[in-house]
Amino acid sequence: MEITYISNEGFMFKTENKTVLIDSLHRGEYPPYDLIKPHVLEQMQKAVAPFDKIDLILFTHHHYDHFDPYTTILHLSNNSKTKLVAPPQIQNILQEHFSEIYDLVEGQINSCLPKLYTCETMNIDGIELKIYQVPHSEYLEMNEITGDKVNKHATVKHLMFLLEIDEKKILHVGDSIPNDDKKSIEPYKEMIDDQIDVAFLSNWFILNPKGQEIIEKYIKPEQIVLMHLESEEKTKISKDIPKNIQSKLTIFDNSMESITI
Numbered sequence: 001m002e003i004t005y006i007s008n009e010g011f012m013f014k015t016e017n018k019t020v021l022i023d024s025l026h027r028g029e030y031p032p033y034d035l036i037k038p039h040v041l042e043q044m045q046k047a048v049a050p051f052d053k054i055d056l057i058l059f060t061h062h063h064y065d066h067f068d069p070y071t072t073i074l075h076l077s078n079n080s081k082t083k084l085v086a087p088p089q090i091q092n093i094l095q096e097h098f099s100e101i102y103d104l105v106e107g108q109i110n111s112c113l114p115k116l117y118t119c120e121t122m123n124i125d126g127i128e129l130k131i132y133q134v135p136h137s138e139y140l141e142m143n144e145i146t147g148d149k150v151n152k153h154a155t156v157k158h159l160m161f162l163l164e165i166d167e168k169k170i171l172h173v174g175d176s177i178p179n180d181d182k183k184s185i186e187p188y189k190e191m192i193d194d195q196i197d198v199a200f201l202s203n204w205f206i207l208n209p210k211g212q213e214i215i216e217k218y219i220k221p222e223q224i225v226l227m228h229l230e231s232e233e234k235t236k237i238s239k240d241i242p243k244n245i246q247s248k249l250t251i252f253d254n255s256m257e258s259i260t261i
């Protein structure tokens with residue numbers, strides 16, 4: 001399998017038979033994350049090489065650094081074979097923004113939202129998906145009137161994907177991190193015998209003590225790709241990561257770099 005880094009948490013997984021994009025169709029023009037070059041964005045929008053045979057597009061949630069509605073609707077309308085799996089909030093945004101062409105791509109879109117911390121399975125043209133709903137990491141903001149701290153991300157519906165493509169198992173956790181809710185560990189417990197080849201984990205996940213325990217006890221990935229890194233953070237972050245995790249780590253430097261696993 002070839003893994004190509006797009007930007008932020010966006011990646012392309014390519015095997016002999018299948019190609020999947022996750023959290024990739026965003027504009028990638030917002031520092032501090034790595035920029036997506038304009039010609040690459042155009043290739044994604046037009047669904048031309050190397051994005052001409054995308055079987056499946058996945059989104060963990062609708063934040064702009066993961067999902068751009070314009071790029072997504074263009075790609076779907078330029079390749080009628082591409083399917084999309086995402087939370088209902090993404091379907092709603094596409095429907096609201098592009099009511100005139102939405103009908104043309106509606107059949108390609110699969111909305112999915114299992115109950116919190118539970119899993120739904122799906123098979124999209126031979127690609128096995130386990131889809132969990134997990135909360136987005138918290139972002140606490142002070143309410144200026146009441147003085148209360150409010151979680152700005154409380155209403156974001158967020159998915160985590162465990163995919164099997166041509167016998168390779170990939171976990172992508174998006175912007176989720178383990179929290180104090182006892183149930184939050186349940187999805188990972190189910191992965192104990194899964195033999196995950198690559199886990200895509202954010203810096204928040206990997207630096208969180210509970211996250212480190214989950215990696216060692218349950219996910220036990222062969223390799224880890226570190227994601228959601230600001231360009232400046234990349235050189236500094238390694239020293240804070242435990243040695244046993246460091247040995248499995250890949251950090252991509254630039255958009256469109258690839259590794260083969």
Ligand SMILES: [Zn+2]
Nearest residue numbers: 061063136175
């Ligand atoms: Zn987010």
